[in-house]
Amino acid sequence: MIRKQLLKSAGVGLPVLILLLALVGFGASSPLFADSHGSTTEGVQALENIQSSFRAVAQKVIPTVVEIEVVDVVKRPVVTNPFEFFFGPQGQNGEPKEQEFKQYGLGSGVIVRRDGDKVYVLTNNHVVGEAEEISVKLSDQRQFDAKLVGTDARKDLALVVFETRDPVPVAALGNSNDLQVGDWVLAIGNPLGFSSTITSGIVSALARHSMPGSDMAGFTDYIQTDAAINQGNSGGALVNIQGEVVGINTWIASPSGGNVGLGFAIPINDAKKDIEDLLNKGKVEYGWLGAYIGNLPQGLAPEMKLDGKSGAFVSNIYRGSPADKAGIKPGDYITALNGTPVADANQLLQLVGNLSPGERARFELIREGSPLTLTARIAARDENSEIAKQANRVWPGLYLTDINDDIRKNLELPASKGGVVVAAVEQGSASGVAGLRQGDVIESINGRNVKNVADFYSLMNAKKNTELNFRIFRQGVELVVGLVT
Numbered sequence: 428m429i430r431k432q433l434l435k436s437a438g439v440g441l442p443v444l445i446l447l448l449a450l451v452g453f454g455a456s457s458p459l460f461a462d463s464h465g466s467t468t469e470g471v472q473a474l475e476n477i478q479s480s481f482r483a484v485a486q487k488v489i490p491t492v493v494e495i496e497v498v499d500v501v502k503r504p505v506v507t508n509p510f511e512f513f514f515g516p517q518g519q520n521g522e523p524k525e526q527e528f529k530q531y532g533l534g535s536g537v538i539v540r541r542d543g544d545k546v547y548v549l550t551n552n553h554v555v556g557e558a559e560e561i562s563v564k565l566s567d568q569r570q571f572d573a574k575l576v577g578t579d580a581r582k583d584l585a586l587v588v589f590e591t592r593d594p595v596p597v598a599a600l601g602n603s604n605d606l607q608v609g610d611w612v613l614a615i616g617n618p619l620g621f622s623s624t625i626t627s628g629i630v631s632a633l634a635r636h637s638m639p640g641s642d643m644a645g646f647t648d649y650i651q652t653d654a655a656i657n658q659g660n661s662g663g664a665l666v667n668i669q670g671e672v673v674g675i676n677t678w679i680a681s682p683s684g685g686n687v688g689l690g691f692a693i694p695i696n697d698a699k700k701d702i703e704d705l706l707n708k709g710k711v712e713y714g715w716l717g718a719y720i721g722n723l724p725q726g727l728a729p730e731m732k733l734d735g736k737s738g739a740f741v742s743n744i745y746r747g748s749p750a751d752k753a754g755i756k757p758g759d760y761i762t763a764l765n766g767t768p769v770a771d772a773n774q775l776l777q778l779v780g781n782l783s784p785g786e787r788a789r790f791e792l793i794r795e796g797s798p799l800t801l802t803a804r805i806a807a808r809d810e811n812s813e814i815a816k817q818a819n820r821v822w823p824g825l826y827l828t829d830i831n832d833d834i835r836k837n838l839e840l841p842a843s844k845g846g847v848v849v850a851a852v853e854q855g856s857a858s859g860v861a862g863l864r865q866g867d868v869i870e871s872i873n874g875r876n877v878k879n880v881a882d883f884y885s886l887m888n889a890k891k892n893t894e895l896n897f898r899i900f901r902q903g904v905e906l907v908v909g910l911v912t
Contacts, residue, residue: 480668481627484613487670489623490566491538491598492615492663495550495573495587497558499530535616535663536563536587537598537672539702544590546571546597547706549698550662551677552578552585552644563589566623577705581713581780583644583677584698586705598664601671603694606630606650614654614676614690616663628654628690635691636773643678645773646713646780649691650674656690665692700781714782715808717748718755719821720772724828724880731760731881732796738762739772741792743853746820753803755790757823758884763791780808795885823887823895823910824856825849825863827880838866844900846870846877861908868900 534554540547548563555561561573571589578585606612610630618624632651637643652665656679665674674692681687704711723733723740741759744750755761762769764778765788782788784807791800827847830840834848849867852859869877872886873896887895895910 481613484666484668484670485615485625488598488613488615488664488666488672489625490596491672492566492623493536493538493548494564494617494622495534495536495548495554495662496562496564497532497534497555498560499532499557500559532558533617533620533659534661535659535676537662537664537675538595539598539600539672540706541595541597544592545588546591546595547576547702548573548587548589549675549702550585550587551675552580552583554662555585555587556580561587563587564622565595569593577709577711579701579705579711581644581646581711582693582697582701583647584675584693584701586702599669599671600695600699601667601669601673603650603673603696606633606667606673606694608632611668612650612652612654612673613666613668614652614656614660614663614692615666616656616660616676618655618657618659620659626655628652631689634770634774643691644693646777647693647697648774648777649677650694652690652692653688654690660690697777697781712784713780713808714784714786714788714805715748716750716755716779716803716805717745718750719743720761720775722772723760726829727880730829730879731758733760733793736760736762736793737771738769738793739775742826743821743824743856746822748820749803749806751822753790753801755792755801755803756794756884756888758794758881758888759799760793761790762793765789779805795881819855819857819860821853821856824853824858826851827869827883829879830868838868840868840900844868844870846900847880847883857910861910863897863899863908864901866901869897870900871898872896874898 532554534550536548536550536554538546539549555575556578558575561575562570563573564570571591573587573589576586576588608630611627612630613625613627615623615625629652630650631653635649635651637645650665650673654665656676660676663676664672665676667673673695675695675698676690676692678691680689680691701711719742720739721742723731728734728736739761741750741755741757741761743757744755761775764775767778769775769778779788782805784805786805787802788805789800789802791798793799826849828834828850830846830848838848846868849863849865849869851865852863869883871877872883873892875886877883877886892912895912897908897910899906899908
């Protein structure tokens with residue numbers, strides 16, 4: 428989208444002719460150069476076949492990609508008295524005066540469904556999410572007023588609808604799971620306002636994740652492509668050479684805001700559930716496990732017998748959540764969900780989020796070095812649910828680390844002191860209410876010495892425990908803190 432430079436980067440497609448010349452092996456000895464009469468050669472025929480394929484894709488897909496124009500109404504303070512610039516509002520009530528302004532934006536979208544006179548267009552949330560007015564222009568210049576059906580900020584997707592009795596082409600949705608690095612793809616959209624622009628490139632990488640602290644949506648991974656993408660391509664189609672939509676162009680990585688060969692698209696398989704949820708429920712429902720998931724803290728793999736294992740670490744759970752009811756415990760390491768290997772915490776978050784509420788899911792995990800399989804009935808993610816709102820349901824509410832030389836020095840711990848250090852405490856959790864603090868050293872649980880983080884979880888999760896007595900060392904003082912399990 429052009430407005431606010433919300434597209435973060437751009438991809439540069441390799442010049443098609445140069446790449447194809449390399450593919451067919453053109454050189455000084457090529458039959459093309461050897462034929463002085465310019466008759467069709469094998470190499471030229473190969474180029475023409477690929478060119479025909481690109482033409483067919485363009486003819487099929489361009490009519491299904493639309494230009495989306497939006498109008499936002501924003502309020503800005505208005506200074507009418509020059510003294511207000513320096514000394515603030517001078518009016519009777521001292522309140523700043525405001526005036527409404529219209530802000531125009533431009534993006535792209537893909538026609539994905541038709542139901543009677545209603546035509547549905549998939550685009551990015553950042554294109555239409557705050558718009559007061561939405562209009563859709565087809566490649567043949569027909570223009571329609573549109574309305575927002577719903578949005579999904581977690582994936583940066585939105586669905587809009589317009590009505591017409593006239594024929595309108597609908598895009599064919601492909602299977603983004605079939606994509607491989609090196610596959611040809613074409614990007615279609617309205618970069619910088621140039622409507623119905625198509626560029627070519629390849630799949631540069633798969634399963635790219637959002638950058639920490641960025642505006643990228645985190646509940647999806649991304650297809651990376653070098654097909655040229657620029658501002659205004661947001662919401663447009665990324666298609667394979669069969670003309671099937673395999674992604675929704677979403678953002679670009681660029682220091683200047685222009686095309687540098689790093690374009691990213693949301694896989695269409697991640698968008699299909701959004702389309703169905705928005706049409707049938709008016710909102711997108713995400714699955715919720717009720718566990719605090721993260722990547723294994725550095726250096727803990729050996730002691731937890733997880734060397735060489737990929738997965739996601741469970742640090743805390745919500746009492747009464749699907750995770751708790753299934754028997755998942757803090758300290759568990761989830762390695763697969765419904766047979767799909769888990770690479771890291773980010774992937775597990777996406778896998779769980781894409782499950783339907785009420786669905787039973789099979790979790791493979793490692794506990795104290797031994798494999799275990801548990802089944803959980805997934806709930807709906809709802810930040811306003813009773814469980815999610817009650818911080819005291821978080822168990823145990825601790826983040827831990829082993830003692831190393833730097834920690835021992837910073838906390839001024841005697842050499843005789845062992846145990847684990849509390850790196851953070853969830854505010855309002857059982858541990859927080861009990862008074863545990865960052866920097867506390869947990870030396871023992873119920874009279875048994877804690878050697879390391881793995882030992883802590885083993886002692887805490889022992890079946891016979893109904894109460895936990897933590898012996899801690901804090902600023903030179905020995906304390907005992909009790910928790911009911």
